[in-house]
Amino acid sequence: MPAYPMPSRVAGPLTRARDWLDARGRPAWIIAMVLGFVFFWPLGLALLGYMIWSKRMFSCKNRASDVRYYAPSTGNSAFDAYREETLKRLEDEHREFVDFLQKLREAKDKAEFDQFMQNRGDKPEASQSA
Numbered sequence: 001m002p003a004y005p006m007p008s009r010v011a012g013p014l015t016r017a018r019d020w021l022d023a024r025g026r027p028a029w030i031i032a033m034v035l036g037f038v039f040f041w042p043l044g045l046a047l048l049g050y051m052i053w054s055k056r057m058f059s060c061k062n063r064a065s066d067v068r069y070y071a072p073s074t075g076n077s078a079f080d081a082y083r084e085e086t087l088k089r090l091e092d093e094h095r096e097f098v099d100f101l102q103k104l105r106e107a108k109d110k111a112e113f114d115q116f117m118q119n120r121g122d123k124p125e126a127s128q129s130a
Helices: 008-024 026-039 041-053 077-122
Strands: none
């Protein structure tokens, strides 16, 4: 659940618009921002601020992990609670897995760097013999 919940009549269309733009990539966000500046400059400024704040302006590779699943209420509160709990658990597991992969990459990089430094230290320097 977001820190500042928005009414569903506002959050639903905004979430769908964000997902639609995300599906089309960074050029769609830039076009939307430019059109916002052309037709109503505060909207363009708001889009620019959102793009910078959400890192859509600079990076696109990790966006799939940031997209939250959205579905309207089914009317069955027990099912909705179960679905929300399951999705939260899956998102947490995904985040933990991504963190684990990052740690593996860092360990591999450190091992390669340590091996490089060890190999570099084993070579006699040519400048000392001259």
